[in-house]
Amino acid sequence: MPSDRFPADNIDVEAGNAWTRFWFTPAPTTGLHALRVLAGVLFCAWLLSFMGHERAFFSLDGWFDKEAYQEAQRQTVPMAPLGWSILYLADANTAHSTFLGLYWSSIAVLVLFTLGVATRITSVLTWVVVVSFLGNPAISYEADYLLAILAFYLMFAYLLVGHWNGGLTIWEQVLGSPRDLLFGSALFGASARERPLSYAANGVMRLVQLHFAIIIVTSGLHKLQMGDWWAGVALWYPLHPPFLTTAESLQREAGSAIPTLFVLSLIQYAALAWQIGFPLFAWRTGWWRGILLGGALLGWLGVFFIYKMPLFGPFVMLCSLSYLTPNEWARLGSFGRQAASAVPSSKTSAEPKKSIVLAGNENIKKF
Amino acid sequence: MSSMQARPPRPLPRGLKIVGSIFAVGHLTAILLLALEPQSGPWPFYGGETMMEGPQFAKSITSTLTYPYYLQPLRMTHNYHFMANRPAPYAAYFVVHLKDEFGGVIQTLKFPDAKANFWVRHRQEILARGLAEDQPVPPARITEQLPAAGKEMPTVEIWDMSEPGTLHLKHVDENKVPRNPPAVRPTEGAKLLAQAYMRHLCREHRARSAELVRHTREKVTPTDMIAPRPELFDELKSHFGDYRAK
Structure with a gap:
């Protein structure tokens, strides 16, 4: 069975068009x-x-x-x-x-x-x-x-x-x-x-996915209205708060100005590409999940440590998780249960582990 | 195998699918139009820069239909043009001098407070940024305007640099608004925030009056690493005036 197929594909649903399959397929x-x-x-x-x-x-x-x-x-x-x-x-x-x-x-x-x-x-x-x-x-x-x-x-x-x-x-x-x-x-x-x-x-998760995609792309395109983002220096400003930056600190940094701006502009353009290209990879499975969730995690860390903003990152991470398919959630749940059952206990037996793994897969197979 | 999972789900009736589709399309369209509606820019325009309005179809539908009757009640009012995307032209903190009935300073408080926890300091920074919003004042017209019969010349409040590095609020006749440099004034929102916060501090600390002074410094640009501007580290103090507790 293809591991990334939507489990509900096995259900005898009305053969509809892509719209019907996107919005009206029942999901766990x-x-x-x-x-x-x-x-x-x-x-x-x-x-x-x-x-x-x-x-x-x-x-x-x-x-x-x-x-x-x-x-x-x-x-x-x-x-x-x-x-x-x-x-x-x-x-x-x-x-x-x-x-x-x-x-x-x-x-x-x-x-x-x-x-x-x-x-x-x-x-x-x-x-x-x-x-x-x-x-x-x-x-x-x-x-x-x-x-x-x-x-x-x-x-x-x-x-x-x-x-x-x-x-x-x-x-x-x-x-x-x-x-x-x-x-x-x-x-x-x-x-x-x-x-x-x-x-x-399924329907509400789709709404979350589309709404979040609108937010991310709009924010990315908004950044392109500012010369600082085109110049790759937008991340410079939060890293140099005016009241904490001194003439001495600027002088110290002058020697490594080019490498600093090189790295900052590269990181910034990667962030812009993630935002503007978001709809191209958000719904793809496989290794694209690394870009989706890895980008969300790096964005969380960046927004917290660079911009000192506490809420953007968790919101982006949560909404990125909404793109996971039921199969992926089932695998995550199974992985979590395996990890929990791997904790040593006084009664160790192969049977309980096997039944937990099967329970996770059963949910997929039945649908 | 549980009975719950053995039973396949009942198919949705066509009517429900149509209703659901209409809702999904309508809802997401409202969201999208809200995102398209705001001004964009600044864009180069005839040797200068200007903000451009959003598309008329987005503005019309959003302002007359979707925003007042749908998005605002649901509090989905943000257009995702985040202020955080735009590097702020300056940083700000503010100081409040609490005074007794004789005008003597009894306590001076600085915000953001370095001793406050991260979450409180974050909100204080938001307040400081709100106080730092200024807006341009239209310069005086070339031909002097005369007041209506029996009425005084209208005045406008501007920031006036009484001494280097210090601004005070001052009312001037509309005919006397300076052109060079262009005059600016605090936004109505900033003034409202300043008054409200001074009232709060007077209540909390039982002070008779308070004076709020905003401190701002311009942002540091990458070129300042190579050639720092002389005014880069100058701090500008803007006095919002006194508030007297009732």
């Missing part, structure tokens, strides 16, 4: 659940980074207070869009404990969603939470809006998944499937790991 929900867990961890880390300063950042008596919001709307000041937020429920006159309650409730929602508890409800609440914490123009950071995109698609997916093929009970239709639970197999047995194929999971 493994990738969706993996994206949920990883995105949930990212959301939690993002919101926890505000801990201790949540009131200053987000309350109506913080950095951007109620008077500023009213003035911004009155003058229609062009700044980061102001919108609705659950945090407005705790205005400047509300007790600090109310605001703290909203903050920690938001963290609890994100944790529950990450763990896969009542995903039909927690996915919507997660989107509400993420969007609510975008509201302050004083600390408005572009990558925060990327998190809202992820939260939206995850909400959309978990509202839809399981209704058509899930065989869910009424309560499961309302709350979400227990198979979504992160440690479901430990609680409900190995059957919890077996998930029915889902049209919604």
Whole structure:
């Protein structure tokens, strides 16, 4: 069996055109659940980074207070869009404990969603939470809006998944499937790991893939509007912060100016090529995955260490993982289970390892 | 073999596929038009540089239909022309002098705060960049304008260099806006942020008034390695004025 063939190709689906096969082929929900867990961890880390300063950042008596919001709307000041937020429920006159309650409730929602508890409800609440914490123009950071995109698609997916093929009970239709639970197999047995194929999971992952491709290509083409990127010196500036650069440090670097600019321009053009050429390799399997995921990982490291920006990298990495096919996710899962079972224990036996590997392959063969 | 996996999935009805396709195409089109809509540039234009508007079809559909009724409620409002793509022309930090009722400085705070953790410092840097946004002021017209009967000459607020390396906000008549060098002023957003932040610090530290001073320095270019500009390390201080707590 070709290892990279989509497992659902074996299903007797209606012989449709490429459009139908792209959008309406049912897929295992493994990738969706993996994206949920990883995105949930990212959301939690993002919101926890505000801990201790949540009131200053987000309350109506913080950095951007109620008077500023009213003035911004009155003058229609062009700044980061102001919108609705659950945090407005705790205005400047509300007790600090109310605001703290909203903050920690938001963290609890994100944790529950990450763990896969009542995903039909927690996915919507997660989107509400993420969007609510975008509201302050004083600390408005572009990558925060990327998190809202992820939260939206995850909400959309978990509202839809399981209704058509899930065989869910009424309560499961309302709350979400227990198979979504992160440690479901430990609680409900190995059957919890077996998930029915889902049209919604495939459709939403396709939306994530295409939206992300638009983001990457647009950002790459935007860079070409600036001479610094054509000249290959765009990475020079974040590496030489004006307040930290001195005449002495510049003089020291002058001797290696050509090699420095050579390396920087090469790295920068590689990054540009990855961005602008993204649609050409994102959907290809095999060794193209090295370019997709390797480029995302290097970009993460570059954006964090060079630009000192914490969120762009994880977002790009997560969305790059959305391109993995169900076969690739199954292989990853199998590899992970093998690695876990390779941990020495008092009862060592070849049989358990063999059954774990077979369980991973069974999911592929049956479809 | 579980019963869940033995049963092949029910095929989707044609109607659902059509609805799904329409949604997917509409949604992604809205996203794409938002990405096409912004200005581009600066591009060379008749000996100078100018920003060019986005295509009219993208602007019309986005501004009248998709943005207000779909993208904004969903908070998918970013057009992916990231500010981080554009090397900033300067770096900025700001200092706030907190004062008592007699105008004496009781505390001076610097932001970004070197002692704050990475995440807080990152947000303080965002605030500092927001305060550093200036915009050009149209120069005075060649022919002097007269005010309407019974009304005073309109004024405009500009940055005025009262002494070398120091800018103060000053109101001048529209007829007296300097041409050379061209005048600039803080954006309305920057002024709003400055006032809001001073109010916050006054509340937090129980100060009676505050004064915010922005410090900026121009970006270092690769050619500065070979031939550093004399003004490269000059720091420009811009005073946003005092805020008095109510």
